[in-house]
Amino acid sequence: MKMEELQKALNGRSLTVSTLPDKGRCFVTTRDFSPGEVIISQEPYVSVPNKNSSDSSCKCEWCFTSSNIKKCSACQVVWYCGSSCQKTDWKLHRRECQVLSKVDKGRIKSLTPSIRLMVKLYIRRKLQSEKVVPTTSTDNYDLVEALVSHMSDINEKQLVLYAQMANLVSLILKWPEGEISIKDIAVDFSKLACNAHTICDAELRPLGTGLYPVISLINHSCLPNSVLVFEGRLAVVHAVQHIPKGTEVLISYIETAASTMTRQKALKEQYFFTCTCPRCIKAGQWDDIKESAILEGYRCKDNRCSGFLLRDSENKGFVCQECGLLREKEEIKSIAYEVKSLSEKVSVCSPGNNTDAILVYKTIEKLEMELCHPFSISLMRTRETLLKIYMELQNWKEALAYCRLVIPAYERAYQGFHPLVGLQYYTCGKLEWFLGETDKAIQSLTKAVDV
Numbered sequence: 001m002k003m004e005e006l007q008k009a010l011n012g013r014s015l016t017v018s019t020l021p022d023k024g025r026c027f028v029t030t031r032d033f034s035p036g037e038v039i040i041s042q043e044p045y046v047s048v049p050n051k052n053s054s055d056s057s058c059k060c061e062w063c064f065t066s067s068n069i070k071k072c073s074a075c076q077v078v079w080y081c082g083s084s085c086q087k088t089d090w091k092l093h094r095r096e097c098q099v100l101s102k103v104d105k106g107r108i109k110s111l112t113p114s115i116r117l118m119v120k121l122y123i124r125r126k127l128q129s130e131k132v133v134p135t136t137s138t139d140n141y142d143l144v145e146a147l148v149s150h151m152s153d154i155n156e157k158q159l160v161l162y163a164q165m166a167n168l169v170s171l172i173l174k175w176p177e178g179e180i181s182i183k184d185i186a187v188d189f190s191k192l193a194c195n196a197h198t199i200c201d202a203e204l205r206p207l208g209t210g211l212y213p214v215i216s217l218i219n220h221s222c223l224p225n226s227v228l229v230f231e232g233r234l235a236v237v238h239a240v241q242h243i244p245k246g247t248e249v250l251i252s253y254i255e256t257a258a259s260t261m262t263r264q265k266a267l268k269e270q271y272f273f274t275c276t277c278p279r280c281i282k283a284g285q286w287d288d289i290k291e292s293a294i295l296e297g298y299r300c301k302d303n304r305c306s307g308f309l310l311r312d313s314e315n316k317g318f319v320c321q322e323c324g325l326l327r328e329k330e331e332i333k334s335i336a337y338e339v340k341s342l343s344e345k346v347s348v349c350s351p352g353n354n355t356d357a358i359l360v361y362k363t364i365e366k367l368e369m370e371l372c373h374p375f376s377i378s379l380m381r382t383r384e385t386l387l388k389i390y391m392e393l394q395n396w397k398e399a400l401a402y403c404r405l406v407i408p409a410y411e412r413a414y415q416g417f418h419p420l421v422g423l424q425y426y427t428c429g430k431l432e433w434f435l436g437e438t439d440k441a442i443q444s445l446t447k448a449v450d451v
């Protein structure tokens, strides 16, 4: 019944809900979409800002801004940037506030974003059933109910954790027994684990978590035709390539810049399925072996050679597939060990101590240039980190140098019109503008706009 209503709402958006034999429900286009075009957008059923451990700053409950925010004087838990956000959220927070105000002082710390999201989910469901909050064909609890939970795939340890969290939610809500069951809440936690989305800002930094039951119907591909971004709390799905009429809309649930083995592992662990996308079905074929060796493998002993390396048959080390040179196992091992211990060292570095961090990351970069293929993901990540630190230090010149190093790796790893590539061109253009390289800035910003 509810799916029929959803279908009606989608007709006007050139989409249809279809059921595939092994994938379940999915969205199929009923017209062509051009790259960049919005396919579908949705407000969250519920959302909650995350807590940053590094800085103690809180965020507005509604719009996630951190500037000029004030604590709700009644519950002392939730923050707002002003009366406009507070008013918009009031119908829900009014009930939530009553509940949160009664939580023992000692238990306030256990109000993690996941616990809060679940409390809000139950309150909103109740408000909709009492018709205090209206329901629509894309905003109703039936859609949440219909989400997959994968309860049978979850291990014992996780089940115990969900049961404890469910118990806490029930203690916070204090609803009579017939109205709420700890078992149901535990099932809902497993639903959130594979369906909730991380809400990010325009620069793709995480702000919070939201549940978007319509967006959750979109299936995964490691070579997606669409991408999910956020405009404030609104989830927006854009086409990243030309999508012909009658095609399934696909986004990626995971980091796509990774080898097939790494991607499959991530999907299995968090989403409990084996991906059969065009990239994954190539597993074990020459193209896929080569790609994995470039993304996660080593570089040739000869600095001028850009060949990729594979393990040799006698297990002595890794052989370049371009020029045939061998790199000894022991040599690779010792550099890899150095990188690992430096990474561990820098991860315990006190946040804010950027000058120390730069020295360590520069050393890591040097070692990785010796160790990894020039297009390897780990080298790309190290340079990304250096770019971030130089930006924080407002060292625009160094930042620009790293930005330019990251772009080719991004363009290779994120094909098509990926927002990360656009964002990188935007950063590059901004830096060039600051440094007075106006012509180059215009070129970079034009590319950013194109993406």
Ligand SMILES: [Zn+2]
Pocket: 060, 061, 062, 063, 064, 065, 080, 081, 082, 085
């Ligand atoms: Zn706000």
Ligand SMILES: [Zn+2]
Pocket: 072, 073, 074, 075, 076, 077, 078, 093, 096, 097
């Ligand atoms: Zn409050």
Ligand SMILES: [Zn+2]
Pocket: 221, 222, 223, 263, 275, 276, 277, 278, 279, 280
């Ligand atoms: Zn895949």
Ligand SMILES: [Zn+2]
Pocket: 300, 301, 302, 305, 306, 307, 320, 321, 322, 323, 324, 325
């Ligand atoms: Zn070589």
